[in-house]
Amino acid sequence: MPDSSLTDIIGWFKGLQDDICTSLESLDGSGKFHEDKWIRPEGGGGRSRVIQGAHIEKGGVMFSAIDGMMPETIAKGLDIKPTHFHATGVSIVLHPKNPWVPIIHMNVRYFETESGLWWFGGGIDVTPHYIDTDQATRFHQRMKQVCDILSIDAYAQYKSWADRYFFNVHRDETRGIGGIFFDRLNESSGATKETCWAFVQAVGDSFLTCYTELFHDNNNKSYDDSHQRWQQIRRGRYVEFNLVYDRGTKFGLQTNGRIESILMSMPPQTQWVYNHIPTPESKEAKTLALLKKDIDWLNYKPV
Amino acid sequence: MPDSSLTDIIGWFKGLQDDICTSLESLDGSGKFHEDKWIRPEGGGGRSRVIQGAHIEKGGVMFSAIDGMMPETIAKGLDIKPTHFHATGVSIVLHPKNPWVPIIHMNVRYFETESGLWWFGGGIDVTPHYIDTDQATRFHQRMKQVCDILSIDAYAQYKSWADRYFFNVHRDETRGIGGIFFDRLNESSGATKETCWAFVQAVGDSFLTCYTELFHDNNNKSYDDSHQRWQQIRRGRYVEFNLVYDRGTKFGLQTNGRIESILMSMPPQTQWVYNHIPTPESKEAKTLALLKKDIDWLNYKPV
Numbered sequence: 001m002p003d004s005s006l007t008d009i010i011g012w013f014k015g016l017q018d019d020i021c022t023s024l025e026s027l028d029g030s031g032k033f034h035e036d037k038w039i040r041p042e043g044g045g046g047r048s049r050v051i052q053g054a055h056i057e058k059g060g061v062m063f064s065a066i067d068g069m070m071p072e073t074i075a076k077g078l079d080i081k082p083t084h085f086h087a088t089g090v091s092i093v094l095h096p097k098n099p100w101v102p103i104i105h106m107n108v109r110y111f112e113t114e115s116g117l118w119w120f121g122g123g124i125d126v127t128p129h130y131i132d133t134d135q136a137t138r139f140h141q142r143m144k145q146v147c148d149i150l151s152i153d154a155y156a157q158y159k160s161w162a163d164r165y166f167f168n169v170h171r172d173e174t175r176g177i178g179g180i181f182f183d184r185l186n187e188s189s190g191a192t193k194e195t196c197w198a199f200v201q202a203v204g205d206s207f208l209t210c211y212t213e214l215f216h217d218n219n220n221k222s223y224d225d226s227h228q229r230w231q232q233i234r235r236g237r238y239v240e241f242n243l244v245y246d247r248g249t250k251f252g253l254q255t256n257g258r259i260e261s262i263l264m265s266m267p268p269q270t271q272w273v274y275n276h277i278p279t280p281e282s283k284e285a286k287t288l289a290l291l292k293k294d295i296d297w298l299n300y301k302p303v
Numbered sequence: 304m305p306d307s308s309l310t311d312i313i314g315w316f317k318g319l320q321d322d323i324c325t326s327l328e329s330l331d332g333s334g335k336f337h338e339d340k341w342i343r344p345e346g347g348g349g350r351s352r353v354i355q356g357a358h359i360e361k362g363g364v365m366f367s368a369i370d371g372m373m374p375e376t377i378a379k380g381l382d383i384k385p386t387h388f389h390a391t392g393v394s395i396v397l398h399p400k401n402p403w404v405p406i407i408h409m410n411v412r413y414f415e416t417e418s419g420l421w422w423f424g425g426g427i428d429v430t431p432h433y434i435d436t437d438q439a440t441r442f443h444q445r446m447k448q449v450c451d452i453l454s455i456d457a458y459a460q461y462k463s464w465a466d467r468y469f470f471n472v473h474r475d476e477t478r479g480i481g482g483i484f485f486d487r488l489n490e491s492s493g494a495t496k497e498t499c500w501a502f503v504q505a506v507g508d509s510f511l512t513c514y515t516e517l518f519h520d521n522n523n524k525s526y527d528d529s530h531q532r533w534q535q536i537r538r539g540r541y542v543e544f545n546l547v548y549d550r551g552t553k554f555g556l557q558t559n560g561r562i563e564s565i566l567m568s569m570p571p572q573t574q575w576v577y578n579h580i581p582t583p584e585s586k587e588a589k590t591l592a593l594l595k596k597d598i599d600w601l602n603y604k605p606v
Contacts, residue, residue, distance in 0.1 A: 034577075036578070050577045050578075052577070058575075058577065060577070169556075170555075170556040170559075170562050170565075171562060232572075236569065236573075239542060239546070240546060240566075243542070243543060243546035243547050244546050244547075244556060253472075253473045253547060256473075259473050259474060260577060260578045262473075263543075263575065264577055266539065266575035267574075267575060268574050268575065268576070269535075269572065269573075269574050270539075270572075270573045270574060270575070271570075271571050271572050271573060272361075272566065272569035272570060272571065272573070273571070274337075274353045274355070274361065274363070274563060274567055275339065275353075275563045
């Protein structure tokens with residue numbers, strides 16, 4: 001099979017955005033995506049789609065394909081001469097209305113230079129306001145299946161990377177139950193470009209499976225003000241992660257990207273409560289206790 | 304008059320915290336400050352006081368006095384050898400319940416090393432959800448009076464510094480109507496230490512005057528959901544500034560400070576709305592149009 005071309009990859013990412021938006025509208029039942037097309041003066045552009053629905057309180061499904069001369073600073077970071085580059089990807093964050101449904105994030109991206117460098121990056125991670133350990137195990141099993149396309153070691157490596165990346169250092173808390181995170185994936189991994197691409201497509205395709213399950217398992221659960229309050233406090237942590245640590249957000253803020261697309265990941269109603277400590281043994285306290293790195297979710301046994 | 308000693312300065316800052324807390328409790332009418340005393344393992348500690356009142360929805364008045372060996376990285380930044388240092392200060396952020404009352408921030412601080420270096424820093428800035436240009440002029444007139452204690456140029460210099468510092472680059476918006484900001488103020492300014500200290504005390508003392516006026520002028524105004532929504536969107540910008548740019552917050556997050564004290568500045572109920580654009584000519588749009596650097600508030604004439 002010939003190497004997949006940039007055009008193929010861009011086409012597939014656009015199709016992924018379309019499929020995901022169609023399915024999410026159907027899942028929500030009433031919300032519709034609003035699209036903003038944008039053009040980048042230096043080259044390329046994107047389609048930002050945002051839904052504010054009945055069940056998906058705020059969600060963004062973004063596609064972009066940009067190109068141009070690489071800024072000096074980025075070339076320096078890569079230890080190469082500035083060259084013409086292409087970058088394309090799909091990026092998703094969904095904030096559900098029901099606190100029992102987790103926040104989900106997915107990103108798949110591809111980068112190449114005229115000088116012949118290329119790599120893929122991406123990941124999926126799940127941020128439950130309330131952790132259900134069985135659901136966490138099932139999600140990680142799905143991630144394991146996806147990673148096995150690349151190699152038998154990939155899941156362990158990318159799961160650990162997600163634990164370290166999606167981490168609020170200042171809180172000593174993971175953002176949620178993690179998932180997978182990878183970057184600069186290319187032939188140096190030992191896999192061919194076609195295998196890397198098949199893996200990235202599987203990551204993209206797994207999004208709807210994972211989210212649909214999580215949504216249906218939790219969205220009919222009833223909740224009250226106390227659950228919403230906790231959801232809003234957890235959303236505050238999501239803001240802290242995205243503004244303080246998230247590479248995509250920081251890169252976007254520093255490079256004068258389209259601000260509303262970069263910050264579409266910001267939650268709706270959020271709050272900060274001074275020194276909030278959940279009641280011992282409460283569901284909230286149990287969730288906090290599970291926001292730790294290196295939990296073996298595949299084989300998790302509740303204590 | 305002899306140079307004011309570290310002990311004098313610490314004592315005065317503690318007294319300032321006490322006076323401000325007493326007055327704010329009286330202004331609020333029902334809320335009481337909750338105090339958390341904390342000790343820093345490496346030396347010193349502080350008194351974090353937080354109020355969640357009827358009118359001050361969330362406010363923090365923090366005092367700290369820490370000391371110890373200067374971290375290598377900080378010494379390097381100052382181009383000195385690591386030495387024993389003392390740092391003390393008072394820091395305040397108040398988020399009012401009524402959207403017509405502005406958010407206010409004040410900070411005064413003092414730093415000295417065993418090797419004989421010393422300086423003061425601080426500032427006050429006001430972040431109205433709705434800008435009243437007369438109130439902005441009066442606030443800046445007060446800042447001018449305070450700065451005149453130091454020198455006739457100080458206000459222009461520190462007002463400009465605040466415009467540049469309290470600025471969300473990624474939004475191309477000032478945080479509010481600014482105020483004054485200064486750092487590394489010492490004898491190199493041409494003023495004696497006693498004059499610098501008198502100026503810093505005047506900054507501290509001006510806080511209650513400024514806030515009491517702003518509170519009484521606005522707190523009896525009625526508001527509805529639309530005003531609260533706008534307030535929450537503006538609070539989102541406050542979060543963006545504090546997590547992305549604020550030096551104190553970033554320093555605290557990087558140096559493993561007491562996280563609840565560092566993030567006491569985070570607002571209560573906040574929201575992010577995708578691509579929110581106020582109706583042309585609305586009060587919200589007029590406020591946005593005034594979130595610009597270099598407005599001459601002292602001599603402002605509405606157009």
